[in-house]
Amino acid sequence: MSLILPPLSLYIHIPWCIRKCPYCDFNSHQANDDIPEQDYVNALRFDLQQDAELAQGRKLASIFFGGGTPSIFSANAIAQIIKDAENIIGFEPDIEITLEANPGTFEQEKFSGFRAAGVNRLSIGIQSFNDVQLKLLGRVHGREEALRAVDVARKAGFDNINLDLMHGLPEQSVEDAKADLAQAIALAPEHISWYQLTIEQNTAFYSDPPILPFEDTLADIQDEGQSMLAQAGYEQYEISAYAKNKQRARHNINYWEFGDYLGIGAGAHGKITQPEKSLITRLWKTRLPKHYLDSVTSNKISTNLAGHQNVFGAGSDILSPSSLPLDFLMNVLRLNDGAPVKYLAERTGLDLGSLDPQWNELTQRGLVEVFEGKLRTTALGRRFLNRVLEAYAGG
Structure with a gap:
């Protein structure tokens, strides 16, 4: 079956933050007093103009400002970027626009400005x-600033708020983790992202690791936390995502359902389907902010493996038929409900038989299933998702 164009999203990377956290492995850089805000906004516009052809006539279903700390930018800058995206690509009528924000950057006027600019979902890094x-x-905020941030967001008009919360933290007990969740629930956000701290390479914690809770403690935190969230009306729909009243993160769901997304900004990644070429391409932009900004005037055009040109391009990779099963499953199997079987053919060109013999073996072990027309893990499979994916890691 030939590929079908999936929905299209846009990821926008703002690489600066107030201070680099010791656990962070994202492309983020500590800001000084003179962030080149307007130059960066102009570069993002140029970047998107060059990638516009990859939209292939589609409008944007969602936008996500990530970082770094996007809320370090002014409301006027965010408004310019949103307007550029609307002018260059265009929006679906019900577009979701999410901005990541840290409590240390909250000011009432600025966040009212974000809301007026079109941001309709806020993700607060508590x-x-x-x-x-x-x-x-290593966070720059304290408890009181975190509580105030939610209050400021509500007063600014946000009625779709995600709270980002970690567990398995240094010196954290089960009761500490439950207290964090209880406080988050008491603030009544529409969405909670609750995930375990992991130590990644190229972080300060990797070089000087903290003492983390024992495995038994981590398991107790997970079990008791999930019970608390369920009792409070938060439905788990993905490994670390919990929503009230079905207010799920549509941008992230597009990732997990193997949709397409453009990525603009320093180090941003994208995934694009080109049915006429029978290609699915991952592409990424130059990483360092200075190099990204210098690319505007360098005139050094980069051509990716699919033939697309962009002066900010740093690399690309065409997904091969042998790598597609793992690439597809490592996304869709994160979702509790999985994804429609038809997406496998429409978004990869593969059929269900291409997942065998691994899928058949995993089914017999009670780890995966096809349920109501969807590929998904069982409850046991979700607990051991890494083992499920290892079956396809050989490519």
């Missing part, structure tokens, strides 16, 4: 409400 844990994580 991580913990415990001052001791926040200090160990």
